[in-house]
Amino acid sequence: MLVELGHLALVLAFATALIQTAVPLIGAQKGWSNWMEVAIPAALSQFLLLAFSFAALAGAFLASDFSVALVYQNSHSAKPWLYKLTGVWGNHEGSMLLWLLILALFGAAVAWWGTNLPLPLRARVLAVQGSIGAAFGAFILFTSNPFLRLDIPPLDGRDLNPLLQDPGLAFHPPFLYLGYVGLSMAYSFSVAALIEGRVDAAWGRWVRPWTLAAWMFLTIGIALGSWWAYYELGWGGFWFWDPVENASFVPWLIAAALLHSAIVVEKREALKTWTVLLAILAFAFALLGTFIVRSGIITSVHAFATDPTRGVFILAIFALFTGGALILFALRAPALEARGVFGLVSRESGLVLNNVLLAVSAFVVLVGTLWPLIAEMTTGRVLSVGPPFFEAAFTPFMVGVAVVLPIGALLAWKRGNLRRAMRTLMPAALLAFALAALVWTVGTGRPILAALGTALGVWIVAGAALDLWSRTGRSGAARLLHLPRADWGKAVAHAGLGVTILGISLLMAWEQEDIRTARLGEAFAVGAYTITLNAVEEVEGPNYRSLMGDVTVERDGRPVARLHPEKRFYPVAGMPTTEAAIDNGILRDVYVVLGDPQQGGGYAVRTYVKPFANWIWGGAILMALGGLLSLSDRRHRVAAGAARMAQGRALPAE
Amino acid sequence: MLRALLLALILTLPAGAGAVEPDEILPDPALEARARAISEGLRCPVCRNESIDESHAPVARDIRLLVRERLLAGDSDREVTEAVVARYGEYVLLRPTAEGANLILWLAGPLFLLAGLGLGWSVIRARSRAGEAEPLTEAEKARLKDLLGG
Numbered sequence: 093m094l095v096e097l098g099h100l101a102l103v104l105a106f107a108t109a110l111i112q113t114a115v116p117l118i119g120a121q122k123g124w125s126n127w128m129e130v131a132i133p134a135a136l137s138q139f140l141l142l143a144f145s146f147a148a149l150a151g152a153f154l155a156s157d158f159s160v161a162l163v164y165q166n167s168h169s170a171k172p173w174l175y176k177l178t179g180v181w182g183n184h185e186g187s188m189l190l191w192l193l194i195l196a197l198f199g200a201a202v203a204w205w206g207t208n209l210p211l212p213l214r215a216r217v218l219a220v221q222g223s224i225g226a227a228f229g230a231f232i233l234f235t236s237n238p239f240l241r242l243d244i245p246p247l248d249g250r251d252l253n254p255l256l257q258d259p260g261l262a263f264h265p266p267f268l269y270l271g272y273v274g275l276s277m278a279y280s281f282s283v284a285a286l287i288e289g290r291v292d293a294a295w296g297r298w299v300r301p302w303t304l305a306a307w308m309f310l311t312i313g314i315a316l317g318s319w320w321a322y323y324e325l326g327w328g329g330f331w332f333w334d335p336v337e338n339a340s341f342v343p344w345l346i347a348a349a350l351l352h353s354a355i356v357v358e359k360r361e362a363l364k365t366w367t368v369l370l371a372i373l374a375f376a377f378a379l380l381g382t383f384i385v386r387s388g389i390i391t392s393v394h395a396f397a398t399d400p401t402r403g404v405f406i407l408a409i410f411a412l413f414t415g416g417a418l419i420l421f422a423l424r425a426p427a428l429e430a431r432g433v434f435g436l437v438s439r440e441s442g443l444v445l446n447n448v449l450l451a452v453s454a455f456v457v458l459v460g461t462l463w464p465l466i467a468e469m470t471t472g473r474v475l476s477v478g479p480p481f482f483e484a485a486f487t488p489f490m491v492g493v494a495v496v497l498p499i500g501a502l503l504a505w506k507r508g509n510l511r512r513a514m515r516t517l518m519p520a521a522l523l524a525f526a527l528a529a530l531v532w533t534v535g536t537g538r539p540i541l542a543a544l545g546t547a548l549g550v551w552i553v554a555g556a557a558l559d560l561w562s563r564t565g566r567s568g569a570a571r572l573l574h575l576p577r578a579d580w581g582k583a584v585a586h587a588g589l590g591v592t593i594l595g596i597s598l599l600m601a602w603e604q605e606d607i608r609t610a611r612l613g614e615a616f617a618v619g620a621y622t623i624t625l626n627a628v629e630e631v632e633g634p635n636y637r638s639l640m641g642d643v644t645v646e647r648d649g650r651p652v653a654r655l656h657p658e659k660r661f662y663p664v665a666g667m668p669t670t671e672a673a674i675d676n677g678i679l680r681d682v683y684v685v686l687g688d689p690q691q692g693g694g695y696a697v698r699t700y701v702k703p704f705a706n707w708i709w710g711g712a713i714l715m716a717l718g719g720l721l722s723l724s725d726r727r728h729r730v731a732a733g734a735a736r737m738a739q740g741r742a743l744p745a746e
Numbered sequence: 747m748l749r750a751l752l753l754a755l756i757l758t759l760p761a762g763a764g765a766v767e768p769d770e771i772l773p774d775p776a777l778e779a780r781a782r783a784i785s786e787g788l789r790c791p792v793c794r795n796e797s798i799d800e801s802h803a804p805v806a807r808d809i810r811l812l813v814r815e816r817l818l819a820g821d822s823d824r825e826v827t828e829a830v831v832a833r834y835g836e837y838v839l840l841r842p843t844a845e846g847a848n849l850i851l852w853l854a855g856p857l858f859l860l861a862g863l864g865l866g867w868s869v870i871r872a873r874s875r876a877g878e879a880e881p882l883t884e885a886e887k888a889r890l891k892d893l894l895g896g
Contacts, residue, residue: 334795436871479786696768
């Protein structure tokens with residue numbers, strides 16, 4: 093019964109989205125404010141209906157209602173409750189419903205908090221948001237309905253893919269979707285602005301926090317996925333340039349460019365057309381990413397939907413929203429008046445360079461991802477584009493970004509002084525060179541990579557610190573804590589990028605690997621560590637069976653860690669998984685994987701020493717934290733809070 | 747019985763773990779390092795985006811053994827890669843060749859960087875000229891002088 097109500101709510105939400113699209117748009121065109129105001133209750137009720145619909149589906153999963161086809165296919169009664177819940181989005185239909193729910197959530201946020209927006213702009217933004225909701229609502233209802241029942245309910249379900257039964261991956265999709273769909277806000281604001289033919293500082297002040305929030309969620313989502321791959325896939329890789337990873341990385345790069353150019357619109361009213369174009373592209377790439385993942389057109393580890401009708405439907409949505417917005421852009425962009433003036437050496441110019449590097453690097457990743465498809469369709473050549481290409485083609489852009497970032501961040505708006513910025517940054521440059529030289533002399537592994545990564549990472553981190561310090565002026569440390577949160581956010585996020593660069597390059601340069609047949613009780617050395625496989629036992633889990641190794645790690649005769657790598661087997665899904673055992677450390681991870689028993693006795697054991705691995709995700713956390721600090725800056729809080737309070741006070745007076 | 751059956755399943759089914767087996771490794775560390783470097787650029791033909799080093803598939807093992815066999819026979823790195831491509835096709839190359847249409851792929855980055863820098867430069871120049879192009883009018887100069895108390 094609840095399931096049918098959920099289905100009904102989904103249909104009603106679709107109808108509401110259609111109303112939310114048509115009525116306010118006509119109202120804004122004709123200047124009828126009561127038609128425009130329809131957008132607000134429509135957006136709020138669309139969200140509530142979808143929330144109910146999603147809750148109904150989650151209820152079916154938690155209650156293991158196997159008469160629902162989707163629950164039968166993706167759940168099992170013996171599964172822990174957390175994975176019953178996350179199983180809701182561990183499949184195509186449920187994850188699309190989550191996508192739609194988050195879309196409506198953002199729409200409702202504008203309806204709720206957007207009280208200080210001019211009514212026509214708010215109506216148009218919500219109308220565009222509603223049209224995206226209507227398109228995806230139709231997609232779910234007509235091609236991917238999660239509420240279909242089975243005639244004869246089976247006794248038990250077929251279980252969720254065991255690789256997805258993991259905390260890292262359980263929360264990876266919601267964050268990724270919050271990011272993807274968050275970019276729809278920038279898109280809706282851009283299309284609305286193009287219809288109105290007006291972009292001003294107030295527009296920038298609205299678009300920037302939404303983009304920042306979306307980027308922050310994307311950062312967390314991507315980092316979670318990468319962390320999961322690191323400990324779950326069993327060889328400690330953290331990024332594979334897989335098409336599905338790239339599908340989230342391209343919007344991340346574009347969103348990073350967008351949130352920087354939106355600053356220029358907000359503060360200086362320049363780069364308006366460029367910012368609007370970036371906003372359209374950012375969401376277009378998020379849609380393209382959804383298409384790549386959902387259609388399975390480029391086969392990869394993650395693509396779990398391979399029905400072509402769905403692919404064609406999403407492609408049509410992508411073409412409609414991207415093409416429509418770009419045509420509108422071509423027609424109306426000339427009407428957007430450029431105002432702000434800035435010199436050749438200025439913060440604005442630095443941000444233009446940032447945008448060029450980020451946008452082109454995103455484009456390179458996109459071309460590399462789509463190239464096998466393009467080549468096969470046009471020339472018939474079946475080929476692959478893998479990590480060696482991306483490492484060669486993408487890395488130079490990041491080196492460029494890293495080199496110019498601290499300098500650009502220090503330049504003043506309008507007219508900067510390059511020499512003064514360099515003088516402030518001198519300590520950072522010296523420190524970067526000194527540490528790079530030190531790393532070079534260590535000389536193991538790949539010394540060039542290690543030295544270059546160290547130099548760039550230290551340059552950015554120290555540059556961010558000097559940037560903060562230079563803002564305190566003469567008053568010194570006492571003022572540090574009183575700086576605006578936006579300044580802190582900028583410094584922390586930039587430092588995070590530096591930390592990630594350090595982690596990636598030192599890990600890749602210094603990683604040690606050992607593959608051998610280990611006999612029980614026989615010690616062997618990997619780098620500075622002595623590893624002993626003491627025993628291998630059979631262990632029973634809630635919904636799996638496992639072979640668990642008992643491994644001691646020692647250094648200089650002193651025990652460092654006791655690790656328990658596993659090989660698991662999930663009987664319902666018929667799938668084995670490998671659970672690596674990792675001793676996490678600030679300077680290194682020791683990573684042990686248990687392999688198959690060998691013919692002459694003993695087990696295959698893979699051991700890796702991974703220096704600075706955790707810095708990769710530590711940097712990502714810092715980047716997201718920087719975004720959060722920036723979002724909580726006084727000027728955003730004051731603007732939003734004041735609006736609600738003003739409304740709250742105004743209501744009783746009416 | 748069921749226990750034994752499950753254990754047998756665990757032992758025989760491929761797991762997604764890193765897949766170079768101890769018995770494949772060459773005794774000469776220099777040669778093994780070369781084999782690894784070559785393997786990083788070779789894709790497992792039946793897998794989804796995995797190099798032969800990462801894959802547990804039988805064909806990936808075949809290619810790993812082929813690579814080592816050729817290295818032991820004294821082939822250069824390039825000859826080894828060519829031998830694998832001759833047998834399994836261009837698809838196994840994770841680093842696409844820079845020939846024919848693939849030139850578009852390799853040149854896309856540099857060309858778009860040039861275009862982007864050109865565009866960025868023109869924007870910056872237009873914006874910095876816009877300032878120079880609008881000098882103060884006589885009335886504004888008078889008002890400025892007035893304000894400055896001159």
